[in-house]
Amino acid sequence: MFVPTTRRPRTARPAMRRLAPFATAGALLVLPVLSGCTDNTQSSSGDGPSADPRTLTVAASDTACTVSGTGAPSGKLTFTVTNSGSKINEFYLLAGDGLRIVGEIENIGPGITRDLVLTAPAGGYFTACKPGMVGDGIRAPFAVADSGENTSASGDDGELVAVANANYASYVRDQTDSLLTGTEEFVTAYKAGDDAKARALYPEVREHWERIEPVAESFGDLDPKTDLREADLEDGQKWTGWHRIEKDLWPARAKGYQALSTSARATYADDLAKNIKTLYDRTRTLTFTTDQIANGARGLLDEVATTKVTGEEEYWSRTDLWDFQANVDGARIAYEGLRPILQQRDPALDTQLDTRFSALQTLLDQQKSGDGFKLYDEVSKSDVKKLSDSVNALAEPLSKLTAAVS
Numbered sequence: 001m002f003v004p005t006t007r008r009p010r011t012a013r014p015a016m017r018r019l020a021p022f023a024t025a026g027a028l029l030v031l032p033v034l035s036g037c038t039d040n041t042q043s044s045s046g047d048g049p050s051a052d053p054r055t056l057t058v059a060a061s062d063t064a065c066t067v068s069g070t071g072a073p074s075g076k077l078t079f080t081v082t083n084s085g086s087k088i089n090e091f092y093l094l095a096g097d098g099l100r101i102v103g104e105i106e107n108i109g110p111g112i113t114r115d116l117v118l119t120a121p122a123g124g125y126f127t128a129c130k131p132g133m134v135g136d137g138i139r140a141p142f143a144v145a146d147s148g149e150n151t152s153a154s155g156d157d158g159e160l161v162a163v164a165n166a167n168y169a170s171y172v173r174d175q176t177d178s179l180l181t182g183t184e185e186f187v188t189a190y191k192a193g194d195d196a197k198a199r200a201l202y203p204e205v206r207e208h209w210e211r212i213e214p215v216a217e218s219f220g221d222l223d224p225k226t227d228l229r230e231a232d233l234e235d236g237q238k239w240t241g242w243h244r245i246e247k248d249l250w251p252a253r254a255k256g257y258q259a260l261s262t263s264a265r266a267t268y269a270d271d272l273a274k275n276i277k278t279l280y281d282r283t284r285t286l287t288f289t290t291d292q293i294a295n296g297a298r299g300l301l302d303e304v305a306t307t308k309v310t311g312e313e314e315y316w317s318r319t320d321l322w323d324f325q326a327n328v329d330g331a332r333i334a335y336e337g338l339r340p341i342l343q344q345r346d347p348a349l350d351t352q353l354d355t356r357f358s359a360l361q362t363l364l365d366q367q368k369s370g371d372g373f374k375l376y377d378e379v380s381k382s383d384v385k386k387l388s389d390s391v392n393a394l395a396e397p398l399s400k401l402t403a404a405v406s
Contacts, residue, residue, distance in 0.1 A: 054078065058129070060108065061085035064138065065129030071143035072120075079116040079127075083108045087132040091116060092174070093142070096124035099211070100333050101170045106133070122146035135181040160340045165288045168337050172212050172283055179208035180280045187269035190245060193262070199249050203314075203322035203372065206242060210326030211333070213303055214296040215286070216279060226275045229315065240271050243316070250316040290338060294402035297334035300327045301395050309388045311376045321373035324387075325364055331398065332357050338405045346404045349397055356394040363390050 055078045059066040062085035081091045088109055093102045093116070102125065103118035122144050130137035182205035189197040209216055209227070217223045226241040233239055245268055251257040260268070307313040308324040335342075335353055342350045363386055367374050379387075 056080070058082065058091055058127070059084065060089045060091060060129040060131070062087050062131045065091075065127065065140065067127050067140065067142065070141065071145060073147035073149075074120060074122045074144050075147050075149045076117065076119050077144075080113060081105060081108055081116065081129075082113040083110055085131055086110055090130040090133050090137070092126075092128040092130070092137065093118065093120065094126040094128055094139070095336075096126070097329070098126055098139070099171070099329055100336055101167055101174060104170050106170075120144045130177070134177050136178050157341060157344070160344075161290055164290060164293065164337045164341060168288050168293050168334065169286055171333060171337070172215055172286060172288075175208045175212045176280045176283045179205065180276055182208060183273055183276045187273045190249070191262075191266050191269045193265075195249055198245075199317070202242075202246065202249065202317060203319035206319075207322055207326035207329075209242075210303075210323045211300075211330035213327065213330065214299040215283065219279065219282060222275055222279055226272065226279075229313070231312075231315070240268060241275070242272065244268055245272065246314065247316045250318075253316055289406075290341065291402050291406040293334045293338060294405055297331040297401060298395075298398050300331040300334070301391060301398055303327050305388070305391050305395065309384065309391060311384075314376070318375040318377050319373075320376040321364070321367055321379070325373070328357075328360060328364065332361075335398070335401065338401065341405045342401070346400075349400055349404055352397045353394070353401070356390070356397060360387075360390040360394055363387055 053069070054072050054075055056072065057068040058079050058081040060081055060083045067079070077093075079091060079093070081089075083089045088107055090104060090106050090108065092104045094100065095102055102120060103116050105114050105116045108114050125142040125144060126139045127142045128137035128139040182201065186198055186201040186205050189195075189201060216227070224237075224241075227243070228239065228241055229243050230239060230247065245265075247254060247257070248260045248265070248268075251259065304324055304327045308320050308327060311318070311320050313323050314320045335357070339350060342353075363383075364373075367379060367383065367387075
């Protein structure tokens with residue numbers, strides 16, 4: 001069984017971490033408790049909008065994702081998705097943060113119609129189609145109004161566990177989809193010498209890695225090739241990956257630094273792209289258990305405490321707050337996926353976690369600048385202390401999550 005490990009202090013972090021697999025390959029079990037999908041190749045409901053406001057049609061193509069409505073009353077929703085394009089498509093209902101997958105249908109072939117049936121409480125969401133099953137997809141806001149109906153999760157623990165595990169696997173695949181697409185764009189800019197574009201993309205693309213870092217780190221052969229910091233290099237070890245390119249893009253703190261040649265840039269860029277593609281391939285069939293998800297949430301917060309809040313991770317670019325936010329995102333998504341189980345078993349712990357995640361996010365929001373964050377050098381010592389204290393306050397109840405849901 002996998003127990004996520006956090007990075008050791010940079011003076012002692014090993015080059016090759018031998019971790020047990022975070023998850024095992026196998027088929028996913030999805031039960032229609034929180035979300036579900038049904039093959040509906042003969043459906044006639046895709047002909048037009050339904051009189052039932054909870055039944056919607058989705059016209060998916062290679063370039064469009066047209067939903068018959070921009071909202072619905074809370075309760076059991078049905079999205080009938082017809083793929084008129086030439087590529088295999090996917091359809092998602094995402095939570096308001098654009099990260100958590102509430103429900104999805106995968107592998108919708110050209111000419112196929114399928115139904116996504118799920119129960120959605122009131123709130124803001126996004127619908128998304130993903131032509132070719134890569135990238136962030138074609139998204140649009142979707143509002144669910146309060147109908148007054150009870151939409152709380154029902155079913156026994158076994159059903160809730162199966163849904164939580166399957167939905168987290170979907171989330172990991174979605175993040176590696178975006179990571180692969182973003183990495184390809186990043187390395188193309190870097191190889192072309194478009195440093196301004198590469199610098200802009202660097203922290204944004206890395207967020208997808210950081211959100212699922214325990215999963216990425218579980219592959220002991222890939223992690224040191226992609227995410228090793230210079231301070232952690234052992235004698236004779238070759239340095240590759242994100243942070244090698246980071247130093248070349250932000251050399252100001254490196255005394256006497258010699259910029260990489262065009263050919264060297266291509267070598268490092270191609271190597272990074274190859275390793276991210278390998279990660280993408282390996283996550284296609286991963287499955288998870290509740291203890292792995294909960295331990296992963298704890299591991300992500302440990303990452304924040306040991307390398308992000310200290311400003312060690314992005315030494316050259318100072319983009320640590322992007323990583324900080326992404327680690328918190330990943331921990332929160334893992335927790336929220338387990339909430340239906342936790343609310344039944346330990347509602348007091350659920351309330352405490354919800355409150356402390358919100359408090360930490362409030363502090364992070366205060367560090368935003370434009371579409372991103374302040375550079376870490378611009379964060380005051382008092383604000384760093386507040387962030388650190390909030391991380392520690394969240395870490396204590398989060399450490400109890402695994403026992404509560406396993």
